[in-house]
Amino acid sequence: MRILWILPYSPWPATSGGKTRQFHLLRSLAARGHQITLLLHDKHPVTPADRQVLEAFLEQLIVLPRRPLRSVKTLLAGLFAPYPLLASVNGLSGELQDTFEWLLGEQWDVVQIEHSYTFQPYEDALARNAQPFVLTEHNVESALGAATYDRLPRWALPFIRYDQWRYARWERRVMRQATQVVAVTESDAEVLEKIAGKRVPVVVNGVDCDHFAKARPDPASRRVLFLGNYEYAPNVDAIEWALDEILPKVWARCPDARMSVCGFGMPASWRTRWPDPRIEWQGFVPDLLALQSSSSVFLAPLRHGGGSKLKVLEALAAGLPLASTAQGVSGLDLVEGLDYLGGQTATALADAVVRLLQFPEAAAPMGEAGRAYVRRAHDWSVAASQLEQVYASLAPVKHKEPACV
Structure with missing residues (x-):
């Protein structure tokens, strides 16, 4: 045609x-x-x-x-x-x-x-x-x-x-x-x-499933990953909520956890607003494989938006255990508790992240279930x-x- x-x-x-x-x-x-x-x-x-x-x-x-x-x-x-x-x-x-x-x-x-x-x-x-x-x-x-x-x-x-x-x-x-x-x-x-x-x-x-199949998440890194385009308001809201309310609750129980923030259009002022050294400001990362392989959990604290989230699909395709709101997994046929851990409040999402960090033997099968789902239903x-x-x-x-x- x-x-x-x-x-x-x-x-x-x-x-x-x-x-x-x-x-x-x-x-x-x-x-x-x-x-x-x-x-x-x-x-x-x-x-x-x-x-x-x-x-x-x-x-x-x-x-x-x-x-x-x-x-x-x-x-x-x-x-x-x-x-x-x-x-x-x-x-x-x-x-x-x-x-x-x-x-x-x-x-x-x-x-x-x-x-x-x-x-x-x-x-x-x-x-x-x-x-x-x-x-x-x-x-x-x-x-x-x-x-x-x-x-x-x-x-x-x-x-x-x-x-x-x-x-x-x-x-x-x-x-x-x-x-x-x-x-x-x-x-x-x-x-x-x-x-x-x-x-x-x-x-x-x-998702390019063959590409992301090369990723191997590292539960020992204790790194929580978020990715977004910050010209898009729902992503700005998500990271502000995460850094203001969710991560402090995670750090109260897992003080060695790190938060890696990457994506396009990141304001320079954020480094001053959130100066905690455990926050890693990555900016735009053209190829995510190395970062995904050095991360333990993907956090999707989205409260607004629509459609399905490519950032979430790519994380699942990489085998990363997922903590997400309902909005973060909208449009995806995932089962909470089996394919990901969910939460609608800052406390619930912090609990989900902590569980995934503290119990990697349970988190890993969840990540692999997500990877299998994406290959089956969401390959390009x-x-x-x-x-x-x-x-x-x-x-x-x-x-x-x-x-x-």
Whole structure:
């Protein structure tokens, strides 16, 4: 198939769960013979080295810059446009609209758009050309804003309510136009089906299981690991909660435990805010195998978010025993007490971490059960096959007749 795939960020380097999903699905589909043109509308420039990685498996890569977040256009649209703030930030680009219109002059078997908040520049051209398209929604965005909105001042509450109302309307508007909406978890699919008014299949998040099978967690290290992209508010909330409330309770019983914090976008101020020498500030780690093999436990203290968490899937694939909230394992078919230890409060999560540290003979089988589950249900080959099934369910595209000369 010829696929036009549209993203609001570059999938490489894979500094977040969403980027990791995009990179591996694109590469897996290309390996199966599909020809993919990738249209990026990115706030960051794509370096020559990163472009080379992507062009190795793409038919074509088109990158258009996104205007700065604090532009006058974005500010005015955020206040007055009918679109929610995220759609204004990622849309209202004449260059993007023109490029997309030009691309629709070609024949595509599939047009795939990621995230409802990216849709605005493509809406008119899709309608004019009667072009079917697939929309993948990684979360139920209208229900996701708690971690972001909670950080705004109280005087902004009227705007928050207004923007949530706009997003609910926008979500319905976009999904009703999509030929097919795709979710990443069954629970999200149930919600999105009510919004879209149609069946919503699932394409799961995945893991390169062969790669992470090389990891061998070390129970003697007493290292607790957390990973996240800190441009994403639910991850910021999680690590703040962990370091303010959970780890002090762990250290009261396991004073030699260490907390390793890694991921993209880590604020420099955190080192001053939490100066405890037992906290290891790793930053972005391109290859996690060595760090996973020198860790004892993965902690997922997530209270907000949606979908399934790639960071958790990768930890499970590496055989790391897991302590998690219900949100941390959302969308995963895991059994608490067998595949992981759960907790919804700081005390309960601290208890889970301490148990995993103090009883490695019980933690190790739990880690291996998680590894087996991920290989069975969440290898990237599983996700790519699910997506191909979605494509196969679409009506065949009628190829345009060449113009007479």
